[in-house]
Amino acid sequence: xxxxxxxWWKTAIGVALTALMLFPxxxxxxxxxxQRPAIRRGDLFPRSFTLDNYAVVLHDQLPYLGTxxxxxxxxxxxxxxxxxxxxYALSSLFVPGRRLFNFLxxxxxxxxxxxxxxxxxxxxxxxxxxxxIPGLIVADATIAIPFGVMLFATFMAGIPRELLQAAAxxxxxxxxxxxxxxxxxxxxxxxxxxxxxxLWAWSDFIFASTLNREGGRLRPITMGLYDYIxxxxxxxxxxxxxxxxxxxxTAILLVVAQRYVAAGVTAGAVKD
Amino acid sequence: xSQTTASMPGAxxxxxxxxxxxxxxxxxxxxxxxxxxxxxxxIVYLLLFYAYPLAVNVSMSLRRFTRATYVTxxxxxxxxxxxxxxxxxxxxxxxVEQTAIFVVVSLVFQYTIGLALAxxxxxxFPLSTVLRGLFLVxxxxxxxVSATTWQWMMDADNGILNRFLGLFGVxxxxxxxxxxxxxxxxxxxxxxxxxxxLVILYSGLQNISKDLYEAAELDGAxxxxxxxxxxxxxxxxVTAITLLLGFVYTLKVVDIIWIMTTxxxxxxxxxxxxxxxxxxxxxxxxxxxxxxxxxGTILLVIALVMGLVYLAVQRREED
Numbered sequence: 001x002x003x004x005x006x007x008w009w010k011t012a013i014g015v016a017l018t019a020l021m022l023f024p025x026x027x028x029x030x031x032x033x034x035q036r037p038a039i040r041r042g043d044l045f046p047r048s049f050t051l052d053n054y055a056v057v058l059h060d061q062l063p064y065l066g067t068x069x070x071x072x073x074x075x076x077x078x079x080x081x082x083x084x085x086x087x088y089a090l091s092s093l094f095v096p097g098r099r100l101f102n103f104l105x106x107x108x109x110x111x112x113x114x115x116x117x118x119x120x121x122x123x124x125x126x127x128x129x130x131x132x133i134p135g136l137i138v139a140d141a142t143i144a145i146p147f148g149v150m151l152f153a154t155f156m157a158g159i160p161r162e163l164l165q166a167a168a169x170x171x172x173x174x175x176x177x178x179x180x181x182x183x184x185x186x187x188x189x190x191x192x193x194x195x196x197x198x199l200w201a202w203s204d205f206i207f208a209s210t211l212n213r214e215g216g217r218l219r220p221i222t223m224g225l226y227d228y229i230x231x232x233x234x235x236x237x238x239x240x241x242x243x244x245x246x247x248x249x250t251a252i253l254l255v256v257a258q259r260y261v262a263a264g265v266t267a268g269a270v271k272d
Numbered sequence: 273x274s275q276t277t278a279s280m281p282g283a284x285x286x287x288x289x290x291x292x293x294x295x296x297x298x299x300x301x302x303x304x305x306x307x308x309x310x311x312x313x314x315i316v317y318l319l320l321f322y323a324y325p326l327a328v329n330v331s332m333s334l335r336r337f338t339r340a341t342y343v344t345x346x347x348x349x350x351x352x353x354x355x356x357x358x359x360x361x362x363x364x365x366x367x368v369e370q371t372a373i374f375v376v377v378s379l380v381f382q383y384t385i386g387l388a389l390a391x392x393x394x395x396x397f398p399l400s401t402v403l404r405g406l407f408l409v410x411x412x413x414x415x416x417v418s419a420t421t422w423q424w425m426m427d428a429d430n431g432i433l434n435r436f437l438g439l440f441g442v443x444x445x446x447x448x449x450x451x452x453x454x455x456x457x458x459x460x461x462x463x464x465x466x467x468x469x470l471v472i473l474y475s476g477l478q479n480i481s482k483d484l485y486e487a488a489e490l491d492g493a494x495x496x497x498x499x500x501x502x503x504x505x506x507x508x509x510v511t512a513i514t515l516l517l518g519f520v521y522t523l524k525v526v527d528i529i530w531i532m533t534t535x536x537x538x539x540x541x542x543x544x545x546x547x548x549x550x551x552x553x554x555x556x557x558x559x560x561x562x563x564x565x566x567x568g569t570i571l572l573v574i575a576l577v578m579g580l581v582y583l584a585v586q587r588r589e590e591d
Contacts (some may be wrong), residue, residue: 010397017389018403021466025409027432028421040430086314093307101311107579108322112524114547115568115575118561119325121550122332142321149314174306203414205527210551222416229420229531236424243417250412258405261412 025247032240039236053241061242063217064224067133068202071220072249074137075201076194079144083193084186087152088178092164108146116142117210124211131215139207144197155189156182192260195253202249221246326572333565350562358566363545370454371541374461375522379515381462386469386514391503393470394477404474411467419531422460423448426532450537457529457539464528465521469514476510477503509589516585520578524571542567 019026030046031039038048089095120139121130129135159182167177183190205222212219225246228239254261308315333354335347358364393404410418425433426447434444447456480503488498526543529535534552535544550564 007397010392010395011399014392014397014400014403017392018406021407021463022409024418024421024425024463025413027425028417031424042430042432042435082313082317085310089307089310093310094303095307095311096304103579103583104318104322106582107576108318110520110524110575110579110582111322111326112526112543112568112571112575114524114526114543115329115572116322116325118332118546118550118565118568119328120321122328122561123325138321141317145314145317174310178310199412203416205414205416205531206547210547213551222414225416225420226531229423239420240424243420246417247413250409250414254405254409254412258408261408 028240028243028247031236032244034237036235036237050237053237054245056235056238057241057245060238061221061224061245064219064221065245067218068220068222071133071137071140072198072201074133075140075144076197078137078141079148079197080190080194082141083145083148084152084183084190085178087149087156088182090149091153091156092159092182093174105146105150108142113143113206117206120207121210131212131218133212133215133218136204136207136212136220137201139211140201140204141197143200143204144193147196148193151193152186152189155186159185188260191257195257195260199250199253202246329565329568329572332562333569335562337561337565338559347562354562354566358563363540367540367542367545370538371523371543373454374458374525374539374541375519377458378461378465378522379518382465382469382518383473383511383515385462386466387473387507389466389470390473390477391499393474404470407470408467410464415464415527416531418464419460419528422456422463423532426456448533453533453537453539457532460528460532461522461525465518468521469518472514473507473510476507476514479510480506509585512585513582516578516582520575523574542571546571 030044032053033046033049033051034043035048035050035052090098090101095101116139120135124130124135163181164177167181172180202220203222204220205226208220208223209226212223215223221242225239225242228235228242332347334350334352336350336354337347389407393400425431428434428444428446428448431447433447434442437445446452484502484506485498488502493501523541524543525541526547529539529541529544530547533539535541535548540548546564546567549560549567
């Protein structure tokens with residue numbers, strides 16, 4: 001076999017494997033475009049095509065989408081505000097107990113969300129901030145902040161020391177160095193952290209379903225979707241259409257920012 | 273499994289990055305203060321929004337909370353009583369067993385398939401980068417989206433899965449009923465975990481020197497031999513991290529199971545049990561906060577232990 005034929009076969013197998021892997025997503029999209037009576041027939045493509053399911057979604061789910069955007073951006077902001085300076089301190093300044101921080105941040109990423117939710121629930125009941133957007137943002141940020149600190153710290157540790165020392169010699173304060181040198185250089189890391197913070201907040205189910213169960217329209221899209229699931233007579237058309245709409249941020253991020261995503265997945269888990 | 277765990281480089285080593293041999297004392301102290309100021313928001317956040325909720329969780333497991341005492345906040349201290357009750361409950365050991373099956377079977381398949389795909393994609397071919405990128409999609413989607421899609425695909429009467437199996441003469445399987453539900457959620461969870469394993473193992477492969485393969489090829493080692501003699505042994509550190517993180521993530525899975533089966537029947541794991549006892553709607557008339565906190569505390573202890581193991585593995589890698 002010539003080399004060209006060999007790689008051609010690999011591409012063919014690769015396409016087949018990817019198609020198999022992504023089949024559930026195709027199925028979701030397929031059902032979302034199928035008329036209600038035809039859904040149970042299980043056609044391999046939307047033969048009875050309709051946009052009605054999406055009309056239902058626009059009617060039912062728009063407020064939840066807005067809430068989800070708000071929560072997503074809020075979580076990104078909070079995550080960046082806390083993790084970037086902390087990472088600067090841990091990577092470039094003198095902080096006692098760095099090893100303890102490292103351990104705590106690793107454990108923080110391993111604590112099951114359900115355990116956090118139990119604690120948060122009790123605290124939020126006492127504070128009266130159950131079913132509020134700020135409450136959910138604070139909880140959602142717990143998913144991203146340890147990751148953010150670690151990713152920023154890894155990145156900032158790679159900034160040449162000479163650069164920071166030169167700034168110090170010029171009389172720049174730590175704050176000025178951080179703002180004018182460290183932050184601009186860390187732009188890529190910031191994008192990755194922001195991406196994941198947004199995606200995790202957008203996708204969150206456990207915190208939303210415990211801390212913001214009865215927030216009415218102030219609940220995120222995952223709860224809007226959950227309303228459909230919980231109902232007695234599951235309407236699969238609108239359900240799948242909502243699922244498709246809820247997947248849009250993922251799709252956009254993958255198209256626009258795939259390299260940042262890959263950078264985030266491997267961060268820290270694999271060392272050179 | 274929708275997270276990745278990051279860690280700081282060299283954080284396990286003794287030295288701080290900028291330690292200089294003869295820093296004068298007052299100067300050193302000022303640098304301490306500056307560092308602490310920058311880290312202050314994080315420290316406050318960790319205390320308020322990690323330590324405090326976790327402490328509340330543990331304290332709830334030691335006091336008897338019911339609906340009434342939950343509101344008044346005057347739950348009587350129960351010591352280890354609730355722990356004993358939970359451990360003695362007829363649900364405890366079956367749930368531990370199901371959790372173990374869920375975790376182990378998920379991990380074995382996620383890892384094996386992820387590794388096979390990583391090796392497959394390792395030799396670049398046309399479109400390989402694009403296809404590899406597409407493999408990430410299931411991992412980035414909201415889990416509730418994937419879970420509902422699987423739920424519909426596994427519908428006994430109209431699901432595509434049974435229809436497909438029907439082509440081979442297999443009778444419809446009631447995927448989501450009590451007895452089969454564990455396998456249904458395992459299948460969906462394997463699917464969810466493949467991307468993570470693929471990406472991490474793929475980048476692990478990239479760190480293996482190409483010279484080794486060339487030398488082995490010159491010595492006449494076939495692809496199979498090369499895999500078992502070079503790839504697999506050299507991937508061991510990455511494998512350890514992947515499986516460790518996979519274990520932690522799989523142990524804490526709630527949403528995929530809850531959405532597909534509400535943790536009914538055999539699909540109940542420790543995490544969904546805790547969730548169901550505290551927040552389950554309709555599944556139990558009595559809300560059992562304290563019992564849920566007991567299970568939560570058990571999960572917390574496992575997470576702590578795994579954090580230590582992670583550090584140990586990381587340190588061994590750095591040496």
